[in-house]
Amino acid sequence: MEFNLYSSVALLSRTPSALDALLRDLPEAWLSANEGEKTWTPIDIVTHYLYTEQVNWMPRARHILEHGETEPFPPFKRFGHLTGPGTKSLPQLLDAFASARAASLSELRSWSLSPSDLARRGQHPALGSTTLAELLSAWTVHDLTHLHQLTRVLAVQYTEAVGPFRKFLGVLHCAGHSAPA
Amino acid sequence: MEFNLYSSVALLSRTPSALDALLRDLPEAWLSANEGEKTWTPIDIVTHYLYTEQVNWMPRARHILEHGETEPFPPFKRFGHLTGPGTKSLPQLLDAFASARAASLSELRSWSLSPSDLARRGQHPALGSTTLAELLSAWTVHDLTHLHQLTRVLAVQYTEAVGPFRKFLGVLHCAGHSAPA
Numbered sequence: 561m562e563f564n565l566y567s568s569v570a571l572l573s574r575t576p577s578a579l580d581a582l583l584r585d586l587p588e589a590w591l592s593a594n595e596g597e598k599t600w601t602p603i604d605i606v607t608h609y610l611y612t613e614q615v616n617w618m619p620r621a622r623h624i625l626e627h628g629e630t631e632p633f634p635p636f637k638r639f640g641h642l643t644g645p646g647t648k649s650l651p652q653l654l655d656a657f658a659s660a661r662a663a664s665l666s667e668l669r670s671w672s673l674s675p676s677d678l679a680r681r682g683q684h685p686a687l688g689s690t691t692l693a694e695l696l697s698a699w700t701v702h703d704l705t706h707l708h709q710l711t712r713v714l715a716v717q718y719t720e721a722v723g724p725f726r727k728f729l730g731v732l733h734c735a736g737h738s739a740p741a
Numbered sequence: 742m743e744f745n746l747y748s749s750v751a752l753l754s755r756t757p758s759a760l761d762a763l764l765r766d767l768p769e770a771w772l773s774a775n776e777g778e779k780t781w782t783p784i785d786i787v788t789h790y791l792y793t794e795q796v797n798w799m800p801r802a803r804h805i806l807e808h809g810e811t812e813p814f815p816p817f818k819r820f821g822h823l824t825g826p827g828t829k830s831l832p833q834l835l836d837a838f839a840s841a842r843a844a845s846l847s848e849l850r851s852w853s854l855s856p857s858d859l860a861r862r863g864q865h866p867a868l869g870s871t872t873l874a875e876l877l878s879a880w881t882v883h884d885l886t887h888l889h890q891l892t893r894v895l896a897v898q899y900t901e902a903v904g905p906f907r908k909f910l911g912v913l914h915c916a917g918h919s920a921p922a
Contacts, residue, residue, distance in 0.1 A: 561898040567768045571895065577762035582755050587748045687905040697899045698906035701913065704896040708889055708912040714752065715885040717742040718878045724868040725879035731886040734915060 563693040565673060568700045573665055575703040576658035579606060582710070584654055591650060593717045602713060605706050606653045613660040617699040618667060624682035624692045625671070632683035668696075744874040746854060749881045754846055756884040757839035760787060763891070765835055772831060774898045783894060786887050787834045794841040798880040799848060805863035805873045806852070813864035849877075 561567075583591065583602055594601045600608070620633045648656065671677070678693040715731040726732050742748075764772065764783055775782045781789070801814045829837065852858070859874040896912040907913050 561770060561774065561902065563899070563902040564768075564770065567770055570766075570768050571771065574763050574767070578759050581758035581762045585751075586755070587745075587751050589742060589745065589748055590752065593742065684905065687908070690905055694902065694904035694906060697902035697904070698910060701896045701899050701903050701906070701910045704892040705910050705912040708892040708896070708915065711885040711889040711892070715882045715889070718744070718882050721742065721744040721875065721878035722882050723875035723878070724865065724871055725875060725882070727868070729879065729882045729886050731882065731889040734889065 563678070563697045565678070565696070568696055569665055569668065571700050572661065572703060575609070575707070576654070576661050578707065579609070579710075580654050580658065584651060590714055590717065593713060595713055595716055600709070600713065602710055603650055603653070605710050605713070606650065606657060607648075609703075609706060610653055610657045610660060612702065613657060613664060617695070617702075618664045620682065620695055621668070621692060624680050624695065625677065627682070629681050629683045629689065632685045635685045744859070744878045746859070746877070749877055750846055750849065752881050753842065753884060756790070756888070757835070757842050759888065760790070760891075761835050761839065765832060771895055771898065774894060776894055776897055781890070781894065783891055784831055784834070786891050786894070787831065787838060788829075790884075790887060791834055791838045791841060793883065794838060794845060798876070798883075799845045801863065801876055802849070802873060805861050805876065806858065808863070810862050810864050810870065813866045816866045 583606065586602075591602050594604070623633050673692070678691065678696075680692050681689050682692070682695070684690050712731055712734050715729070719726065719732055722729060722732070764787065767783075772783050775785070804814050854873070859872065859877075861873050862870050863873070863876070865871050893912055893915050896910070900907065900913055903910060903913070
């Protein structure tokens with residue numbers, strides 16, 4: 561499927577409410593669970609959505625439109641959300657992410673991007689030349705990557721509890737691939 | 742994490758609204774997409790949730806409480822949802838699943854299961870002896886398995902569109918493991 565702005569916005573606009581439906585007021589045992597040392601909890605994942613919303617996607621889209629390939633995107637720390645002080649509760653994180661996402665999409669729509677805008681190129685500091693359409697596609701799949709991770713983080717808590725059913729439960733056979741180096 | 746009825750019900754009760762938030766009114770290009778021949782679309786996945794809600798989880802839980810290990814669970818077709826006529830629209834499927842799930846959880850709560858009830862055993866036709874707690878754990882992880890699958894089905898539509906970002910997007914590296922044989 562080729563990139564389609566309308567289809568991407570449709571998915572991007574749904575992520576905050578999907579996270580909210582799944583996580584708000586979920587028992588603490590789920591929210592503080594992870595997959596082992598240096599892996600993320602559901603709260604870390606929502607913090608990462610909020611952090612990347614603020615420092616990554618729209619700033620880089622703006623950078624392409626303003627600078628093209630004349631200067632690379634400013635680098636950002638993919639795991640920067642883990643280094644700052646975690647002062648927000650989960651409900652606050654969900655609310656902040658929903659607001660930030662709504663603002664992002666409002667600005668994105670206001671640009672009325674043309675096919676030639678979407679074909680404009682920027683320089684990713686690690687990945688090299690990339691188009692605006694590729695950046696917006698990656699934003700969409702990034703949302704899905706961390707939903708994919710979230711379902712696994714929750715599921716593995718019951719790896720032993722499911723007993724013989726483990727065989728039939730695909731998510732328990734996911735090796736984990738949400739944050740390759 | 743050991744099985745906990747309260748925690749499981751908390752997750753099970755959220756799945757219909759998470760699916761609804763993600764899928765209702767999503768553009769058809771996403772809803773009819775799959776991962777290739779004999780793989781599932783998002784609509785197939787919601788149909789499977791509804792089908793298993795009707796024929797699998799609660800019927801088997803009742804079976805354990807009524808028959809214990811004296812007779813195995815009646816077999817059901819794991820892919821039975823793919824053989825019947827698909828007459829419901831996605832909004833109808835989402836509504837039907839939400840209603841069926843609410844009814845299931847209402848009945849489950851009405852049983853006021855004790856630890857000894859949860860330790861009761863039944864005979865799975867393929868997996869052998871299993872406890873009620875294992876069955877209810879598997880129900881919980883089954884919800885997560887198909888959410889995990891759903892995020893992958895959506896994401897892979899953009900495998901080419903993301904260009905060089907593919908490297909960083911974990912869900913695109915998921916080999917697919919949601920329905921092992």
